[in-house]
Amino acid sequence: MPPVSDRLPTFPWDRLEPYKTTAAGHPDGLVDLSVGTPVDPVPAQVRQALADAADSPGYPTVWGTPELRDALTGWCERRLGARGITEHHVLPVVGSKELVAWLPTQLGLGPGDRVAFPRLAYPTYEAGARLAGADYVAYDDPLELDPAGLRLLWLNSPSNPTGQVLPAERLRAVVAWAREHGVLVLSDECYLELGWEADPVSVLHPDVCGGSTAGLVAVHSLSKRSNLAGYRAAFLAGDSGVLGELLQIRKHGGMMTPAPVQAATVAALADDTHVAEQRERYRARRTALRGALEAAGFRIEHSEASLYLWATRDESCWDTVADLAGRGVLVAPGEFYGPAGERHVRVALTATDERIAAAVRRLSA
Numbered sequence: 001m002p003p004v005s006d007r008l009p010t011f012p013w014d015r016l017e018p019y020k021t022t023a024a025g026h027p028d029g030l031v032d033l034s035v036g037t038p039v040d041p042v043p044a045q046v047r048q049a050l051a052d053a054a055d056s057p058g059y060p061t062v063w064g065t066p067e068l069r070d071a072l073t074g075w076c077e078r079r080l081g082a083r084g085i086t087e088h089h090v091l092p093v094v095g096s097k098e099l100v101a102w103l104p105t106q107l108g109l110g111p112g113d114r115v116a117f118p119r120l121a122y123p124t125y126e127a128g129a130r131l132a133g134a135d136y137v138a139y140d141d142p143l144e145l146d147p148a149g150l151r152l153l154w155l156n157s158p159s160n161p162t163g164q165v166l167p168a169e170r171l172r173a174v175v176a177w178a179r180e181h182g183v184l185v186l187s188d189e190c191y192l193e194l195g196w197e198a199d200p201v202s203v204l205h206p207d208v209c210g211g212s213t214a215g216l217v218a219v220h221s222l223s224k225r226s227n228l229a230g231y232r233a234a235f236l237a238g239d240s241g242v243l244g245e246l247l248q249i250r251k252h253g254g255m256m257t258p259a260p261v262q263a264a265t266v267a268a269l270a271d272d273t274h275v276a277e278q279r280e281r282y283r284a285r286r287t288a289l290r291g292a293l294e295a296a297g298f299r300i301e302h303s304e305a306s307l308y309l310w311a312t313r314d315e316s317c318w319d320t321v322a323d324l325a326g327r328g329v330l331v332a333p334g335e336f337y338g339p340a341g342e343r344h345v346r347v348a349l350t351a352t353d354e355r356i357a358a359a360v361r362r363l364s365a
Helices: 012-024 044-052 066-080 096-106 124-132 168-181 240-253 259-269 273-295 317-326 353-364
Strands: 090-093 114-118 135-139 150-156 184-188 216-221 234-238 299-301 308-312 345-348
Touching: 012 317, 044 259, 066 090, 066 234, 066 259, 090 096, 090 240, 096 124, 096 150, 096 184, 096 216, 096 234, 096 240, 114 124, 124 135, 150 168, 168 184, 234 240, 273 299, 273 308, 273 353, 317 345
Parallel strands: 114 135, 114 150, 150 184, 184 216
Antiparallel strands: 090 234, 216 234, 299 308, 308 345
16 A cells, blocks of 8 residues: 555655754854744643643543533633534544644545645645545635535634734635535634734634534634643534534544643633733734844735744745844745745744844844
């Protein structure tokens, strides 16, 4: 049998290793702004909840504890403005990347089915389609897609990598189109709580979905809002029929969120204070980096939300990566997110204040 990995392209980040080696050779060390991995502490109450649940010798359930399901439904109503959300409308998952990569397979997609995602997009959308053996198409405007054979439509607002936010009226039009054509909408909203120049709205907000979750599933993660990337804490919310089917499949697959992580998720979703504090850290870093990049001749496009600045000097992204690596600063080439990003770089805000200050100095040198 041919290896399943043959269906996949070269892992993008492997191509960045030579530039990382160059950047790490800087006398003052590496400033890594390439991967959006949190660097700030996990909130104390979340760590305490994890520790208190450490003595968990039994198997957890795929659906999660009643306390976790209550936390998920309550947060969706409080933060997303969703209505009519019950425990049947939520499902914990083992990190959002796992979900994105395996969702087409778990939904039974295969040859002849199509998955659509934005022209500039998180590369795992395409990887998920490839793993399932399905076809895929990148779009500029989802309303211009041919619905024939289209089974799954990915939305991403705020966008990774561009930080672009889709307004409610745009989301509403896409939802109406998808429902008309029987296409399932998956809305990746992992950066929804990090809006700077726009207020992101969920696909589950009544202004978008009309108060019905039919044909809609939102993806949320605690990695960014609560610095829990290492916990692999994420969840789905939306169409109870779709989530019920996924629950049955994931039971057979043993895709269980560890019990201590479930307890930590409850604690994290119960507190908004740490989220506001983390936002302010990112706001300050964003302001400093944006000013330094613009002073160094970069143009920042979109970037009204999320943890990244989408920057260009109207040159090959690899030329930009090489130049910045020579200054000890590592960024992600826009090409990782599709050919349309070949003249941009993605600059992450996820570095300590000290490293951000170092990057600002190097950009001005």
